[in-house]
Amino acid sequence: MARRTRPVDTDPEGRPVRRALTRDYIVATALAVLDRDGVDGLSMRKLATELGVNPMAVYHHLPNKAALFDGVVEAVFSEFLAEDDLELRTGTWRDHLTAHLRRLRDVLRRHPNVLPVLATRPAHAPAMMEFGDRVIGLLSGSGFTEHDLLVIISSLRTYTIGQVLNEAAHPVGGAAPRAEDIAALMRRYPNLSKALDGGHDPDAQYALTVQCMLDGFENRMRKSGMDQADTGVAAGTRSARS
Amino acid sequence: MARRTRPVDTDPEGRPVRRALTRDYIVATALAVLDRDGVDGLSMRKLATELGVNPMAVYHHLPNKAALFDGVVEAVFSEFLAEDDLELRTGTWRDHLTAHLRRLRDVLRRHPNVLPVLATRPAHAPAMMEFGDRVIGLLSGSGFTEHDLLVIISSLRTYTIGQVLNEAAHPVGGAAPRAEDIAALMRRYPNLSKALDGGHDPDAQYALTVQCMLDGFENRMRKSGMDQADTGVAAGTRSARS
DNA sequence: TAGCGTAGGTATACGTCGTATAGCCAGGGG
DNA sequence: CCCCTGGCTATACGACGTATACCTACGCTA
Known part of the structure; x- marks a missing residue:
C-alpha cells in the first residue's frame, strides 16, 4: 500500500x-x-x-480520539439542524416542539451506533446549545419564561435521547442480548408480563409520553395564552391515546 | 509477586x-x-x-469484559433494590413514584462513573425488570392499567437516567470539558444566556419535570380515583414551583 | 489408600489499540 | 537558491482483551 x-x-x-x-x-x-x-x-x-x-x-x-468523537457528535447534530432549518414556523408551540423532537428523534435513529457516544457527551456540544437557543427564541412569545423553556426543552431532549438509546440498545462494551432470552426472563415477572401482552409499541409510548410532558409543563408553567389559536389543546387531544 | x-x-x-x-x-x-x-x-x-x-x-x-460490565450494572441496581425494600408503602401513588425515583437517582449519583455503562445497557438487566415489575404491582390499584403503568415507569426511568447522566457528564472517550469554556461558548447564544442568568438548579429542574410528567400521565391515562386521599393532587401542588 | 478428574489458578503469547517521537519532502518566501 | 514549515510517513512503546497451554491441590471413587 x-x-x-x-x-x-x-x-x-x-x-x-x-x-x-x-x-x-x-x-x-x-x-x-x-x-x-x-x-x-x-x-x-x-x-x-x-x-x-x-x-x-x-x-x-x-488531537486525539476523543476529539474525533466530539466531531462526530457535532456532525450528527449539524445534520439535525440542517433539516430543522427547512421547516416552516407555523402552528402552535406544541406543534413546534413536537415537530422539533420528531426530527431530532429521526436523526438519532439514523445513527444508532453514535448514540452511546452522543448520550455521554451532553452539554458542551455547540450544536446542542444551538438546539436549545433556537427553540427558546422560537417559543419566547408562547407564555413561558426563558428559564422554563430551557427546562422544557432540555428535559424533552434528555428523554428523547434516552428513549432512542433504549430502543437501539447497543451496549458500549459489546454483548448484544438475544430477544428470546429477554422474553424468557420476563416471564418471571408477572406484572411486567401482564403489562406487555398485546404487544408494546415504542413509537406510541414515545409520542404519548411527550404529549403528557407537554400537558404537564403547560399546566404548571404557562402564564397565559399568548399563542394564537392555542387554547385547550391539551384537553382537545385527550383522545389521542395509542 | x-x-x-x-x-x-x-x-x-x-x-x-x-x-x-x-x-x-x-x-x-x-x-x-x-x-x-x-x-x-x-x-x-x-x-x-x-x-x-x-x-x-x-x-x-x-466469560469476558462485557459480562463484567453487566455484573457491575446489576450490582448497582441491586444496591437500589436493597434500599428500596426498606421503605414503607404508605401515601399516594405519586408519593410512591417520586420516592422510588428519588432513591434511584441517589444510587445513580453515587456511581457517576458507572452511568455511561449503565445507560447503554437498558432493558435486559434483571434488576431493571425487577424495578418495573414491583412498581407496577405496587401501583396496580391506583387507577392505571398495567400497560399505562409500564409506560409511566419506563419513561420516568429513562428520563431519570438521562438526567443524571447529563449532570455527571463523563464522556465515554475521555475529554472532560472545562466549565469556563462552556460559559464562554454560551455567551454566543443570547436566549440561552437569558434563560440561565439567575443560575440553574438541576435538582429543581429534575423535581419539577417529574411532577409535570406525573401531572400529564394522570391527566391522560388515569381512569378514576381509586387511591385513597389522592384527589386534586396535581392542582393542589401547582404552587410547588422551584 | 491409590488413582484421577476437575476446578481454579498461572505462564506465555498474539494481535490490536492509541499515540509519542522522529524523519522526510514538496511548496513558498527571503 | 536555500531554508522554513506544514503535512505526511516510519517506527516504536506500552497497555489492552483474551486464546491457549500448563500446573497443581482437592475430593471422589475403587
Missing part, C-alpha cells in the same frame, strides 16, 4: 484517488465507519486505512 | 491476604475500581492486580 508518498495519488487512469485530508472529511469518514461498524469497530488505524493514509496523519487535524 | 501459588496466601502475621475468588467478589471489586478510576481506568489486568491474582484468573468466573 501507499506506493507513492505524494499528497495526491492517482489510480491507473490518472485520476486522483485520495481526497485532500481535512478535519471535516476525516470526521465524515469516521461517522460513516461508526455507522457501519459500531463504536468498537472505529479505531484510528481503521479510519486511516479507510482514508488511504498513515494512522498518524489523522493527528495533524485532530 | 505471587511468591506462593496457593489459593490462600498469607501475610507476615499468617493471616490470609487474599479472599476466595468468586463472581460476586470480582464484580464488587470491579465496581470499586470503576467508581475510583472511571470506565477507561478499569481494565481486566488492573482488576486482576487489584485482586492480587493473574489476569486470566478472572476468566474462570466471567
Whole structure:
C-alpha cells in the first residue's frame, strides 16, 4: 500500500484517488465507519486505512480520539439542524416542539451506533446549545419564561435521547442480548408480563409520553395564552391515546 | 509477586491476604475500581492486580469484559433494590413514584462513573425488570392499567437516567470539558444566556419535570380515583414551583 | 489408600489499540 | 537558491482483551 508518498495519488487512469485530508472529511469518514461498524469497530488505524493514509496523519487535524468523537457528535447534530432549518414556523408551540423532537428523534435513529457516544457527551456540544437557543427564541412569545423553556426543552431532549438509546440498545462494551432470552426472563415477572401482552409499541409510548410532558409543563408553567389559536389543546387531544 | 501459588496466601502475621475468588467478589471489586478510576481506568489486568491474582484468573468466573460490565450494572441496581425494600408503602401513588425515583437517582449519583455503562445497557438487566415489575404491582390499584403503568415507569426511568447522566457528564472517550469554556461558548447564544442568568438548579429542574410528567400521565391515562386521599393532587401542588 | 478428574489458578503469547517521537519532502518566501 | 514549515510517513512503546497451554491441590471413587 501507499506506493507513492505524494499528497495526491492517482489510480491507473490518472485520476486522483485520495481526497485532500481535512478535519471535516476525516470526521465524515469516521461517522460513516461508526455507522457501519459500531463504536468498537472505529479505531484510528481503521479510519486511516479507510482514508488511504498513515494512522498518524489523522493527528495533524485532530488531537486525539476523543476529539474525533466530539466531531462526530457535532456532525450528527449539524445534520439535525440542517433539516430543522427547512421547516416552516407555523402552528402552535406544541406543534413546534413536537415537530422539533420528531426530527431530532429521526436523526438519532439514523445513527444508532453514535448514540452511546452522543448520550455521554451532553452539554458542551455547540450544536446542542444551538438546539436549545433556537427553540427558546422560537417559543419566547408562547407564555413561558426563558428559564422554563430551557427546562422544557432540555428535559424533552434528555428523554428523547434516552428513549432512542433504549430502543437501539447497543451496549458500549459489546454483548448484544438475544430477544428470546429477554422474553424468557420476563416471564418471571408477572406484572411486567401482564403489562406487555398485546404487544408494546415504542413509537406510541414515545409520542404519548411527550404529549403528557407537554400537558404537564403547560399546566404548571404557562402564564397565559399568548399563542394564537392555542387554547385547550391539551384537553382537545385527550383522545389521542395509542 | 505471587511468591506462593496457593489459593490462600498469607501475610507476615499468617493471616490470609487474599479472599476466595468468586463472581460476586470480582464484580464488587470491579465496581470499586470503576467508581475510583472511571470506565477507561478499569481494565481486566488492573482488576486482576487489584485482586492480587493473574489476569486470566478472572476468566474462570466471567466469560469476558462485557459480562463484567453487566455484573457491575446489576450490582448497582441491586444496591437500589436493597434500599428500596426498606421503605414503607404508605401515601399516594405519586408519593410512591417520586420516592422510588428519588432513591434511584441517589444510587445513580453515587456511581457517576458507572452511568455511561449503565445507560447503554437498558432493558435486559434483571434488576431493571425487577424495578418495573414491583412498581407496577405496587401501583396496580391506583387507577392505571398495567400497560399505562409500564409506560409511566419506563419513561420516568429513562428520563431519570438521562438526567443524571447529563449532570455527571463523563464522556465515554475521555475529554472532560472545562466549565469556563462552556460559559464562554454560551455567551454566543443570547436566549440561552437569558434563560440561565439567575443560575440553574438541576435538582429543581429534575423535581419539577417529574411532577409535570406525573401531572400529564394522570391527566391522560388515569381512569378514576381509586387511591385513597389522592384527589386534586396535581392542582393542589401547582404552587410547588422551584 | 491409590488413582484421577476437575476446578481454579498461572505462564506465555498474539494481535490490536492509541499515540509519542522522529524523519522526510514538496511548496513558498527571503 | 536555500531554508522554513506544514503535512505526511516510519517506527516504536506500552497497555489492552483474551486464546491457549500448563500446573497443581482437592475430593471422589475403587
